[in-house]
Amino acid sequence: MIRPLLHDDPSHVGTYRLAARLGSGGMGTVYLARTPGGATVALKTVHAHIAADAAFRTRFRLEADAARVIGGRHGAQVVDADPLADVPWMATEYVLGPPLDDAVAVSGPLPEAAVRAVGAALCGALGQLHRSDVVHRDLKPSNVMITAYGPKVIDFGIARALGDDRLTRVGAAAGTPAFMSPEQATGQEHTPAGDVFALAGVLVFAATGHGPFGSGQPADLLYRVRYADPDLTGVPESLAPVLARCLAKDPAPRPATGELAAALHDGHGEFADHLPHPLLSEIARRAAEVWQFRPERL
Incomplete structure (x- = not known):
């Protein structure tokens, strides 16, 4: 805005x-x-x-x-x-497009084809980070911008190199509770598998309009992240099993980004072809707004 x-x-x-x-x-x-x-x-x-x-x-x-x-x-x-x-x-x-939370507010939960396309593209983004030994640690809907050419990941304020905990207090949980991995919630090492957990939460939100562990106070969210089963109500039936695997409490069975991308999307079609028309209209509106805005000062 x-x-x-x-x-x-x-x-x-x-x-x-x-x-x-x-x-x-x-x-x-x-x-x-x-x-x-x-x-x-x-x-x-x-x-x-x-x-x-x-x-x-x-x-x-x-x-x-x-x-x-x-x-x-x-x-x-x-x-x-x-x-x-x-x-x-x-x-x-x-970036010419809205964050994912605004996109869902404008057009409602995304259709399955759009969720799969967004997820596969985000796998590519995270994979690029992970190949450079960097983890994001705070992937959430407001940090995913939706453009006509694909999603873009922003806000690397708590990203860091794997194994480097110099800027994190021991036992401290840094991130956003609603989309935090169980290991991150307990202050443990956040590996690429933690980013995959967060990505699955983002895709649940995109498909349903709610996160996998609901809303509420941070302490309640952290408890659910660690101990409760994710709420996949409203997730398309064919998409639920792969997201459930990504949301496993144990990081070991979670798929790597390459495997997850292949399970989500076959790579065919332009990204914009998978987006609903109200969202495409919002992307166009935001692009025009940049040039229509008249600078002023309160």
Whole structure:
């Protein structure tokens, strides 16, 4: 959602002119920005009080590195970044499409063909990360952008290299409880199998409009993730067995991304052909909105 700048937002970051706000949270703000040549980017900045933390600066640099690893095919292409600036920032491709949670809100749960196409493409994205020994650790509907050419994975704020726990407190659970793996929920090592668990949760949401472990307080969600069977109500009958296998409490029987992609989709057809018309219309609306928006400041 494009919103006007606030009175205390800067006019420029680096060489980029800020045009609007795209979102803000506890860690920072994401802006719609233009390059000197007029190209559109999404520019993420970190709140000043957090930027003073050396560990967070390191995490921000690793986030930019992970975004570069996944590249422009499966993620938002990194255009520029300065993790050493007084206020660290990163500029990426502006993705023309809604996050998956907004897509489901607009068009309702996706048809099975769309869920399978999204899942197979996300397997490709995660596979690229895993081949570089990087795990995402926070795959969820709001971190999956749906474009006409395929989904893109964003937000690598807690991604890290396999085996590197220097930025994670022992026994701490980092991630989003509703889409967290059981091993992640107990603060254990999050391997590629943990990303597969999260991907299955994202696909359950895409197919049904609800996550596999419901909603509620984080403590309740963490308990269900660890001990309860996933709720696959509404998942297409032919899709449920493969997602159930991905949601196994034990990571060992979960399929790898290559095997899962083959089970989800045969690779035929253009990605957009599998999307429902209301979602395609929303993608087009968002693409047009970027150029129709008139910069202003509250």
